[in-house]
Amino acid sequence: MYNNIIMKPILIKDLLTSEPDARAVTVCGWVRTKRDSKNLVFIQVNDGSCFASIQLTFDRTNPAQGADANSIEESLKNINTGTSVRAEGALVQSPASGQAVEVIITKLTVLGLCPPETYPLQKKNMSMEYLRDNAHLRARTNTFGAVFRMRSQMAMALHTFFQERGFVYISAPEITCSDAEGAGEMFQVTTLSLEKIAELGIKAGAKGMDPAKAADLVDYSKDFFGKKANLTVSGQLEAETLATALSRVYTFGPTFRAENSNTPRHLSEFWMCEPEMAFFDLFDNMDLEEEFIKYLLNWALTKCADDMQFFEKRIQPGVIAQLQHVVDTPFKRISYTDAVKELEKYNDKFEFPISWGKELQTEHERYLTEQIFKSPVMVYNYPKDVKAFYMKQNDDGKTVRAVDVLVPGLGEITGGSEREEDYDKLLKVCEERGMDMKNYQWYLDLRRFGTVPHSGFGLGFARLLRYITGMANIRDVIPSRPLSARKNMVM
Numbered sequence: 001m002y003n004n005i006i007m008k009p010i011l012i013k014d015l016l017t018s019e020p021d022a023r024a025v026t027v028c029g030w031v032r033t034k035r036d037s038k039n040l041v042f043i044q045v046n047d048g049s050c051f052a053s054i055q056l057t058f059d060r061t062n063p064a065q066g067a068d069a070n071s072i073e074e075s076l077k078n079i080n081t082g083t084s085v086r087a088e089g090a091l092v093q094s095p096a097s098g099q100a101v102e103v104i105i106t107k108l109t110v111l112g113l114c115p116p117e118t119y120p121l122q123k124k125n126m127s128m129e130y131l132r133d134n135a136h137l138r139a140r141t142n143t144f145g146a147v148f149r150m151r152s153q154m155a156m157a158l159h160t161f162f163q164e165r166g167f168v169y170i171s172a173p174e175i176t177c178s179d180a181e182g183a184g185e186m187f188q189v190t191t192l193s194l195e196k197i198a199e200l201g202i203k204a205g206a207k208g209m210d211p212a213k214a215a216d217l218v219d220y221s222k223d224f225f226g227k228k229a230n231l232t233v234s235g236q237l238e239a240e241t242l243a244t245a246l247s248r249v250y251t252f253g254p255t256f257r258a259e260n261s262n263t264p265r266h267l268s269e270f271w272m273c274e275p276e277m278a279f280f281d282l283f284d285n286m287d288l289e290e291e292f293i294k295y296l297l298n299w300a301l302t303k304c305a306d307d308m309q310f311f312e313k314r315i316q317p318g319v320i321a322q323l324q325h326v327v328d329t330p331f332k333r334i335s336y337t338d339a340v341k342e343l344e345k346y347n348d349k350f351e352f353p354i355s356w357g358k359e360l361q362t363e364h365e366r367y368l369t370e371q372i373f374k375s376p377v378m379v380y381n382y383p384k385d386v387k388a389f390y391m392k393q394n395d396d397g398k399t400v401r402a403v404d405v406l407v408p409g410l411g412e413i414t415g416g417s418e419r420e421e422d423y424d425k426l427l428k429v430c431e432e433r434g435m436d437m438k439n440y441q442w443y444l445d446l447r448r449f450g451t452v453p454h455s456g457f458g459l460g461f462a463r464l465l466r467y468i469t470g471m472a473n474i475r476d477v478i479p480s481r482p483l484s485a486r487k488n489m490v491m
Helices: 069-074 130-131 144-165 192-208 212-215 238-245 282-303 305-315 320-327 336-344 362-372 425-430 441-447 461-469
Strands: 024-036 040-046 054-059 084-093 101-112 169-170 227-231 248-256 269-278 334-335 377-383 397-405 411-418 454-460
Touching: 024 054, 024 101, 040 084, 040 461, 069 101, 144 169, 144 282, 144 305, 144 461, 169 461, 192 212, 238 248, 238 269, 238 441, 238 454, 269 282, 269 461, 282 305, 282 320, 282 377, 282 397, 282 411, 282 454, 282 461, 305 320, 305 336, 320 461, 336 362, 336 377, 362 377, 362 397, 362 411, 397 425, 411 461, 425 441, 454 461
Parallel strands: 054 101, 169 248, 334 377
Antiparallel strands: 024 040, 024 084, 040 054, 084 101, 248 269, 269 454, 377 397, 397 411, 411 454
């Protein structure tokens, strides 16, 4: 019995590049189309291993030797778009244009029925929003099959880049007491009963408790960790602990932001890649960022050519040329101060006029790359008040050694900095920002015991994928439909 269901199918991507030598093969996948004429049947089957499908053929007037024609006919009655099948047959040269090989069926088995009346994925054009609502099935479409294959390839490229350069891969914790960004936009993790706390609040209010002291009702000593804990916004701080022992490390894992995610550019849960390098100053860091971005884009262009051609044709015309331009062009390096001076000349073109001390908006970033310099741009030495606490201060007392890498068609793709390695300076900044130092003593210890210059940067993986694929909405480059913040959420 079990021998009948054990199958060793060959991936379609491997079959399509094989010699048509008439050998027996097994194909498994999902039906894209079926064309049934009086004598000939053509079935396009895709298994997700590549963009292309393979054609299965059955000739009623001249079945292949050994073909179970009656059984094949019974199976054909149940085959519709979306049906999963196993086909056995001979791999032969295809007479049809656009395909080198096809499979002449000798045995056809329906593995899973797909009723056409209720199957959500139809041949008609389906909107991206419709596909998000059916995210559990959307990977079967050409678009999302290509997106998720690219996601896999970019993860491989990322790891390969760092492993080739002697970096150590580490995993940062997902639950932490430290806010790496200092913005407070974190998801809290607790085992305390919110219902019980609310009950205590009602009772305390009835007794005349000052609402300003309501937080006193929360006893974190009774929580799972004995203190307030949150989902991480970044693995950077933990990466620094390993970089100060292993020299060069990188993280690649999930991060979480409790900010408004009801935009095409933001997610509340996403993956980040964060390398951290001891003995690197800001400019060493910038060199690595440029090399890294070019490496990833070149990988997509050279190793994922079929999928890139699909994105070019169906998603964003010109995306291949855009990526190739970034690969081929030296990155322009300019200080924040000089960048603002350039942008101020065009303030009449911006929704948000720029001046020194303000954060660059996407419109400013794209104008720098697409209009002024017509190249990728690295903007460095930002005002300290718009950047995180851990960034190294410059001697001018006004700026920090931060850098954002901007690319045409997107804006910021990576952001990083040289970290402040001076204990006294770092402590002063933390105190000025009112940070709870009991959560950062370990971080300060890195500056007390053998401190070194060190730098790092972060790459939002979904943002990278959105750029490479040309997808308009960042929700369309992640495997499942994410939860989003309520539209009326007060941030």
